[in-house]
Amino acid sequence: MALRFEARGAASRAMVLGSPAIAVVLTLAASLVMFASLGTDPVRALQAFFIQPLSSERGVAELMVKATPLVLIALGLSMGFRANVWNIGAEGQLTLGALAGGGLALALYGYESPFLLPLMFVAGIAGGMAWAAIPAFLKTRFNTNEILTSLMLVYVAILLLSYLIHGPWRDPDGFNFPESRLFHDSARVPVLLQGTRLHIGWPIALAITATTWILLARHIIGFQIRVVGLAPAAASFAGFSRTRIIWTTLLAGGGAAGLAGVMEVAGPIGQIVPVISPGYGFTAIIVAFLGRLQPVGVVFAGLLMALTYLGGEYAQITMNLPNAVTGVFQGMLLFFLLASDILIRYRVRFVP
Amino acid sequence: MNTVNRAMAACLLAAGLLAAPAQAEPLKVGFVYVGPIGDHGWTYQHDQGRLAVEEAFGDQVETSYVENVPEGADADRVIAQLAETGHDLIFTTSFGYMNPTIRVAELYPDVRFEHATGYKQADNVATYSARFYEGRHVAGLLAGSVTESNVIGYIASFPIPEVVRGINATFLAARSVNPDVSFKIVWVSTWFDPGKEGDAAKALIDQGADVILQHTDSPAALQVAQDRGVWAVGQASNMTAFGSDAHLVSVVNNWAAYYLRRVQSALDGSWGTSDTWGGFGADMLVLSAYNEAIPADVVEMAEAARSAIAEGSLHPFTGPIHDQEGNLLVAVGEVADDGMLLGMSVYVEGIDATLPQ
Amino acid sequence: MTIDFLVAALMTIITASTPLVFAAVGEIVAERSGVLNLGVEGMMIVGAIGAFATGIITGDPVLAVLAGAASGALMAFIFGCLTLWLLSNQVATGLALTIFGIGLSALLGHQFVGVTLAGLPRLDIPGITDLPFIGPLLFGHDALVYLSVVSVIAVAWFLRHTRAGLALRAVGENHDAAHSIGYPVILIRLLAVLFGGAMAGLGGACLSLAYTPLWIENMTAGRGWIALALVVFASWRPWRAFFGAYLFGGITIIQLHAQGLGVAIPSQILSMLPYIATIVVLVLISRDDVRMRFNAPACLGRSFHATG
Numbered sequence A: 001m002a003l004r005f006e007a008r009g010a011a012s013r014a015m016v017l018g019s020p021a022i023a024v025v026l027t028l029a030a031s032l033v034m035f036a037s038l039g040t041d042p043v044r045a046l047q048a049f050f051i052q053p054l055s056s057e058r059g060v061a062e063l064m065v066k067a068t069p070l071v072l073i074a075l076g077l078s079m080g081f082r083a084n085v086w087n088i089g090a091e092g093q094l095t096l097g098a099l100a101g102g103g104l105a106l107a108l109y110g111y112e113s114p115f116l117l118p119l120m121f122v123a124g125i126a127g128g129m130a131w132a133a134i135p136a137f138l139k140t141r142f143n144t145n146e147i148l149t150s151l152m153l154v155y156v157a158i159l160l161l162s163y164l165i166h167g168p169w170r171d172p173d174g175f176n177f178p179e180s181r182l183f184h185d186s187a188r189v190p191v192l193l194q195g196t197r198l199h200i201g202w203p204i205a206l207a208i209t210a211t212t213w214i215l216l217a218r219h220i221i222g223f224q225i226r227v228v229g230l231a232p233a234a235a236s237f238a239g240f241s242r243t244r245i246i247w248t249t250l251l252a253g254g255g256a257a258g259l260a261g262v263m264e265v266a267g268p269i270g271q272i273v274p275v276i277s278p279g280y281g282f283t284a285i286i287v288a289f290l291g292r293l294q295p296v297g298v299v300f301a302g303l304l305m306a307l308t309y310l311g312g313e314y315a316q317i318t319m320n321l322p323n324a325v326t327g328v329f330q331g332m333l334l335f336f337l338l339a340s341d342i343l344i345r346y347r348v349r350f351v352p
Numbered sequence B: 001m002n003t004v005n006r007a008m009a010a011c012l013l014a015a016g017l018l019a020a021p022a023q024a025e026p027l028k029v030g031f032v033y034v035g036p037i038g039d040h041g042w043t044y045q046h047d048q049g050r051l052a053v054e055e056a057f058g059d060q061v062e063t064s065y066v067e068n069v070p071e072g073a074d075a076d077r078v079i080a081q082l083a084e085t086g087h088d089l090i091f092t093t094s095f096g097y098m099n100p101t102i103r104v105a106e107l108y109p110d111v112r113f114e115h116a117t118g119y120k121q122a123d124n125v126a127t128y129s130a131r132f133y134e135g136r137h138v139a140g141l142l143a144g145s146v147t148e149s150n151v152i153g154y155i156a157s158f159p160i161p162e163v164v165r166g167i168n169a170t171f172l173a174a175r176s177v178n179p180d181v182s183f184k185i186v187w188v189s190t191w192f193d194p195g196k197e198g199d200a201a202k203a204l205i206d207q208g209a210d211v212i213l214q215h216t217d218s219p220a221a222l223q224v225a226q227d228r229g230v231w232a233v234g235q236a237s238n239m240t241a242f243g244s245d246a247h248l249v250s251v252v253n254n255w256a257a258y259y260l261r262r263v264q265s266a267l268d269g270s271w272g273t274s275d276t277w278g279g280f281g282a283d284m285l286v287l288s289a290y291n292e293a294i295p296a297d298v299v300e301m302a303e304a305a306r307s308a309i310a311e312g313s314l315h316p317f318t319g320p321i322h323d324q325e326g327n328l329l330v331a332v333g334e335v336a337d338d339g340m341l342l343g344m345s346v347y348v349e350g351i352d353a354t355l356p357q
Numbered sequence C: 001m002t003i004d005f006l007v008a009a010l011m012t013i014i015t016a017s018t019p020l021v022f023a024a025v026g027e028i029v030a031e032r033s034g035v036l037n038l039g040v041e042g043m044m045i046v047g048a049i050g051a052f053a054t055g056i057i058t059g060d061p062v063l064a065v066l067a068g069a070a071s072g073a074l075m076a077f078i079f080g081c082l083t084l085w086l087l088s089n090q091v092a093t094g095l096a097l098t099i100f101g102i103g104l105s106a107l108l109g110h111q112f113v114g115v116t117l118a119g120l121p122r123l124d125i126p127g128i129t130d131l132p133f134i135g136p137l138l139f140g141h142d143a144l145v146y147l148s149v150v151s152v153i154a155v156a157w158f159l160r161h162t163r164a165g166l167a168l169r170a171v172g173e174n175h176d177a178a179h180s181i182g183y184p185v186i187l188i189r190l191l192a193v194l195f196g197g198a199m200a201g202l203g204g205a206c207l208s209l210a211y212t213p214l215w216i217e218n219m220t221a222g223r224g225w226i227a228l229a230l231v232v233f234a235s236w237r238p239w240r241a242f243f244g245a246y247l248f249g250g251i252t253i254i255q256l257h258a259q260g261l262g263v264a265i266p267s268q269i270l271s272m273l274p275y276i277a278t279i280v281v282l283v284l285i286s287r288d289d290v291r292m293r294f295n296a297p298a299c300l301g302r303s304f305h306a307t308g
Helices: A013-037 A042-054 A057-082 A090-107 A116-142 A146-166 A201-218 A220-230 A232-237 A242-269 A280-290 A295-319 A323-340 B003-019 B042-060 B073-084 B095-107 B132-146 B161-177 B194-206 B220-228 B255-267 B296-311 B338-342 C003-032 C040-058 C061-085 C090-112 C134-139 C143-161 C163-173 C175-180 C185-211 C223-233 C238-260 C267-286 C289-295
Strands: A002-007 A346-351 B027-032 B061-066 B089-092 B112-116 B125-130 B151-156 B182-187 B211-214 B231-236 B247-253 B275-278 B285-287 B328-330
Touching: A013 A042, A013 A323, A042 A057, A042 A295, A057 A090, A057 A201, A057 A220, A057 A242, A057 A280, A057 A295, A057 B073, A090 A116, A090 A146, A090 A242, A090 A280, A116 A146, A116 A242, A116 C267, A146 C223, A146 C267, A201 A220, A201 A242, A201 A295, A220 A232, A220 A242, A232 A242, A242 A280, A242 B073, A280 A295, A280 A323, A280 C090, A295 A323, A295 B061, A295 B073, A323 C061, A323 C090, B027 B042, B027 B073, B027 B255, B042 B061, B042 B231, B042 B247, B042 B255, B061 B073, B073 B089, B073 B095, B089 B095, B089 B255, B095 B112, B095 B125, B125 B255, B132 B161, B132 B211, B132 B231, B132 B247, B132 B285, B132 B296, B151 B161, B151 B194, B161 B182, B161 B338, B182 B194, B182 C238, B194 B211, B194 B220, B194 C003, B194 C185, B194 C238, B211 B220, B220 B231, B255 B275, C003 C040, C003 C134, C003 C143, C003 C163, C003 C185, C003 C223, C003 C238, C040 C061, C040 C090, C040 C185, C040 C223, C061 C090, C061 C185, C143 C163, C143 C185, C143 C238, C163 C175, C163 C185, C175 C185, C185 C223, C223 C238, C223 C267, C238 C267
Parallel strands: B027 B061, B027 B089, B089 B112, B112 B125, B125 B275, B151 B182, B151 B211, B211 B231, B231 B247
Antiparallel strands: A002 A346, B247 B285
16 A cells, blocks of 8 residues: 545645644644653643743743744745745845844943834844845845855854954943843833733734734735745746846845844844844744744744744753754654644545 | 842842751752753763752752753743742753843842853853863873874854863873864864764865864764874863774763752752852862873873863963964963953964864 | 864864765765755665664674665655656755754754764774875875775766766756667666665765764754855856865864964954855856856756656
């Protein structure tokens, strides 16, 4: 007997929801084996991964804090991915956004104004866009592959951050340690829920999700993006400008990543530090695909991804499981989720 | 937080401590690590300290750790999670955790925190670090004595005071035994990349260095030294096994000495905030065995320096010390004060290099 | 600057570049068949621990090298199953493979931290290796360096001059057409992916057996990503990837030497050089529109499902 996949006529609505459920069941089964073979109690481990982080108000707030940059960046990236524009340098764009917005906070240190924070947001978005404009320009002008240029610019951005924070942007009263001053209050993102770190970034991310959804579903640019991605020949036949799509999607991705960056430094971190992002720009690529490049899907994928990080920490704290287990577990979950998507477009047939 | 709250917290804390001997609940001790335990360097040594605590106190304590915690927005969350899950004493073991530790400590006034290598304390936040420069003094004496090319190579990570202080301490010691010695310094912009550290060691050896010192974490440079037949000094952990011929000595970070003391004080109720900066004297730095190939008189001199530093009769930064522009940093007969050491960001006179800024 | 100094610097460059050569050439084969595997970093690190662990347990360097290749290929097999058979997205699956690989290697490597291994032996032909300049440069390396050169020659020849190579390129250029003339698209791609994984594993083995013979978590430190960049930089040609790797290694080593010689530029700025240089060279190459399009496999990153 053999297994075969046959294309469905139309995407299965049931499987849109069913395939993640199947993936989760498979992950649970596989992780039972993994945890048992490591000599840990699998039920307790899964509880640490999925239940403990959500068992308090603070935990739920933390989940949203962690998911905010992932969702924001993934939203921007998914627009590009739909049009086959492969921006994998969001990490660099995030860094530049944080530097531009955070640099403004440092330049205007002590300047109390309700306009400062919005200005920082604008600067952050502009910073991210500027960094994304380099691959956009090189792609449209010289046909240079954006995967490579955007990736290389990640390293340049991180080294630039390192240079600034070990040199000119150090806290003047900080014994020359590599940290900037703590931003003053009007340069900080306001907290929504007292006693937690939940800040206005999460509702902003949700609002952008809704906007993106409308844009993609209703606006002509959304249509163009889809056509360019699915059928480039038809798109050029219809007179859609590929150049315009490349610029639009890269700037959108860069802007979103830049905003995420400035919200990290002006939000939970509160200053510029040598490590602003633990790889959000790369993780967001996975989030974008887990969310099937759909705005609403991205929100759920971002929350799920964030949950596995929080759960990994609980697994370490309460069960002394090494961090490596988190990586293996995350990898397995992602493998199953990505693989089970096939069930949406194909049905499984057993051929005797 | 207002005074009433603070007073209440203090009362609760006192009550909790008074009740401590009666209860059978173990003291929960948490550790936050910046790297993986498997780095065989900075984090590995902290974890050795944690294991020593478990070994020494047995059922009286329960320890847990979170490794690979980025020094950004995640740090607050992880530290708070440890506090939430009933940890009574939490060690945060990297400089980047300073502000997160202070922020979380404000939310959990009855939990005791200890932050490594920072400069901010609070009623429930103590700080601790090791006087690594004392170890570098001994390394400098050895390097200055054994070098034949009079060129010493130094692999540096980032131009922060900790690293600059280490370079200066090594240089002053090396010059004190060998006035012809010169330093070549290579900055690799990373704490940890075995390949790049090894490449830097090769570059330095190619440029004539016959002793390699490092302020990065991996044993790669020592392996290169072994391969090329030059000397090197182990950093942070005992690296003898990675190049037994090249290995002069390792300066080992012995966090266990500090952790055992602090856990004991938390158990007997005497824990209070403090700022500890301990070196050889406090056993927070220890030396591995010296290489047997080092001449006996050199080992004798190094040992004498080590015990003099431990007793307090010798300070690696004793004047006169000038910076590269000739400005007096430490006057004749004086020793550098801790404030100056903490913020040190100029090279001392004689180092033929420019400090990148 | 003496000859000895130059030789020594070149030797360092060669060692630093070899892991990149392996990984990049392997990825070229995978990508020429139309599969974009961004999991090179994950395959490399698993190759590194696989090789190191085998080296410690058996003490046999040949087995260790083979184990490195096999570990990388096993990782690639997971990727191949997911992307080729289950049609999962290649970019996302590759990234997930890296997360998985870093975790898995740390888990497997737990007991090998702090253990040492004698590095791979270097070729030493009395009289010949001692020749000035040429001697050490041509006859003074470990076996993996020679293997990397051989693999470049072999892959270049395979892609250009063999029927199988032609089939592989056809599958990468137009999988539907290749399928319709009877090529087994999925099988060819699976083999290409496995080869890419084995080569990435060899690159990892270079790191843990020869370059820095030890095991430390995350010891690849981003080299898998550099290898990916080199593939595009080389416009999918093995020889260009080879020179690209040496150029990249060269700039890295030269900036270390420049510092030792007292060039006072912030080290972060110097460290940016290889990346900026890569972008510049890439722009120069890809300005030639037609040739660039010709080089990039047309089906890169696209899933194939045979209908009917």
